[in-house]
Amino acid sequence: MPWAYNCFGEPRKAQEPVRRIATTLFGPTPDGEPGNDDLGAQSAWYVWAALGVYPATPETADLTVHSPLFERAVLDLPGSHDLDIRAPGASADTKYVHGLKLDGATWNRTYLPRSMVSKGARLDFTLEGNADTTWATGAKAAPPSYREGEHPFLASVSPSQAVVGRGESATFTVAAQRLGGEDRTLTVTAQAPAGLSRRPRRGAPTISTRRARPSIWPRSPTTSNG
Template sequence: MTGDPAAPTLATFAAMGVRNFDAFGSFESLVHQATVQNTDAENDGGCPGQCTGQRPALDTYLAKHYAPQDACHCWGGTAETLENSLADFALAQWGTRLGANVNSLKDRGGWWKNTFDPAVGYQRARKADGTWQPGFTPSTDVGFAQGSSATYTWMVPQDVSRLASLMNGAAVQRLDAFFHDENGNWAVKGGSALRYDPTNEPGLHTPWLYNGLGSAWKTQATTREIVDTVYGVGPAGLPGNDDLGTLSAWYVFAAIGLFPQTPGRAELLVGSPLFPKVDVRRSNGVHLTVEAPATSDANQYVQSLSLDGRDRAESWLPESFITRGGRIVVQMGAAPTNWGTAPIDY
């Protein structure tokens, strides 16, 4: 929603094997943008929705290691911190592939921790003097952009294991509460600042986080619930503003049963394939096949998976699958299993 979205976008393109653009020139430009404050960085024009300055108040961000809510010139300081951390992580991944020195960017990829308040267990707006914004509740949007702390706290796909450790082992239970109401019923259609919002970008990756927490079957159940109840046909088939195809793309990934794991990389998380067979033929000649012959409304859960004829216990696919091609066969069933239950150290 804010941050530097070109960085994770192009870094992911590069990781997935896209070659028809100036990778070195783009990388150098984005690193310059991330390290040298531009002339509009202190400009509040267009805020809060379309702030003029890319990497706003960059010098302050680099000095504090977070974007202060009261000195950011951005839509929300905490949202800016989270998205910049993700962008810098992606740039570091890209730079490593290009042979660049990315040590500082790697470090900056972890600055999301500087706006995580362990006292409340959530991401929280922080002032320039280091104190926390008063009046916190998980539903607050102070410090965030079209979203709440309850949603943005999960925006750390680059370091799920560290985020889980800060939640003191309760990450799975907290995700459960994010997707269900107080009575245990599904709550994935939006409308509550404390629950999953399928209509906007900040939390769209969260159903897939279960894979990194050793509960892959919960990703399968949650994505199927969203596919079945949130999306439909006709003019109202999308749950919200498609934003350049974002919501449509989410559906396509969920229907295939795969989802990008981390911006700047090309591993794919495995969900619950909706079709018996999907063939993807990339323009560079790479051929991907996903087969799930027994999938149905009842058979939503992965029982086992093979990649190019070899059994695979992990709930994710290696980068080679999307860069060189391959075939996965997913055996589906009606009951959850312990397939893919080992936590992933991203």
């Protein structure tokens, strides 16, 4: 996903691989498309790559930008609106963005307003063959980040279920990976169904996440028929 670099303040590192992929893996030949394209996803990828905009965030109207491959492309939107993309001098070699104007105003961001998808706009790109290390590198230049419903940890239990007879027990192991936030420990709780009891194997079932890599800690409850 080359466009991830737009989120890190280094859009030039997104522009180079997008252009390289579009011009080396695609072509007007029988084998000019990589892999299997049953549903048209790869063809659509090329179209977006050539336009200079890409829907990087699913289920949103957000479009992130890179360098167009054509000097001009006009998208006919519903309601008599157009998205007019212009990039004078665009070619396979001019892969870096040095400037962008949105409806005539300077736009130093790597994403476009949502309203542009429905109301249209005019984009004017300035492209060069050398990388611009300053364009759209500020914190406010990055595309929107959505964190609603985000969880600080990703946890799983193995096995997902067990069958035990009278007097028998089963052990479950909890694996956890810290995804974000400041919390460094995860406390696990378990509730046994009627007829069963639970107990931690060693002390309180707490999972530490101080290690850089995800770790599996066998501190989950043990179920027994009690």
